Amino acid sequence: MSRAASVPFVPAAIFLSDYETHPERYVAGELPRLPFADREFDLTLVSYFLFAYQDRLDYEFHRESILQIMRVTCDEARIYPTVTFEAQPSEYVPMLQSDRALNGFQFTEIKTDFEFLVNSNSYLRLTRAQLVL
Numbered sequence: 001m002s003r004a005a006s007v008p009f010v011p012a013a014i015f016l017s018d019y020e021t022h023p024e025r026y027v028a029g030e031l032p033r034l035p036f037a038d039r040e041f042d043l044t045l046v047s048y049f050l051f052a053y054q055d056r057l058d059y060e061f062h063r064e065s066i067l068q069i070m071r072v073t074c075d076e077a078r079i080y081p082t083v084t085f086e087a088q089p090s091e092y093v094p095m096l097q098s099d100r101a102l103n104g105f106q107f108t109e110i111k112t113d114f115e116f117l118v119n120s121n122s123y124l125r126l127t128r129a130q131l132v133l
C-alpha cells in the first residue's frame, strides 16, 4: 500500500484505539439536538457534515443545527468545509447569514491552507454578535 493510500486510515485507527481505551471521553449525539448543557464548550468543531450533505439535509435542518451548536458553544464554532460534496459553494451559507433567527450570531468565512477535497479550503466561523452601544 502506498503512503498516500494509507493516510485516511491513521485518524480512524487513533480514534478506535482511544475509544476502546477511554469510552468515557465520547458522548453520542445527533443533530439537530445535542445532549449537552448551554455553553458547555469553548470551541465546537463540525467536519464534513453540515453543507457537505446539502442534498439530503434541508435548510431547516441546517438552521436548527446551528442554533443547537451555538447553544452548547461558549465562544466559537467552526463548520468545515463550506462546500458540498460536489465541490460547489453551499447555497445555505448566504441564506443562514441573512436569516433573522440567526441574527444574534456573526458569520465569517475563513480561508484555509488545508484542502481535503476539491474546493474544501474554507470554514465558517460562528461567534456571538457583538452588541454596539
Ligand SMILES: C[S@@+](CC[C@H](N)C(=O)[O-])C[C@H]1O[C@@H](n2cnc3c(N)ncnc32)[C@H](O)[C@@H]1O
Pocket: 029, 030, 031, 032, 046, 047, 048, 049
Ligand atoms: C463524512 S462523515 C465525517 C466524519 C468526521 N466528522 C470527519 O470529518 O472525518 C459524516 C458523519 O456525520 C455523522 N452523522 C450522521 N448524521 C448525523 C447527525 N444527525 N448529527 C451528527 N452527526 C451525524 C455520521 O455518523 C458520520 O460520522
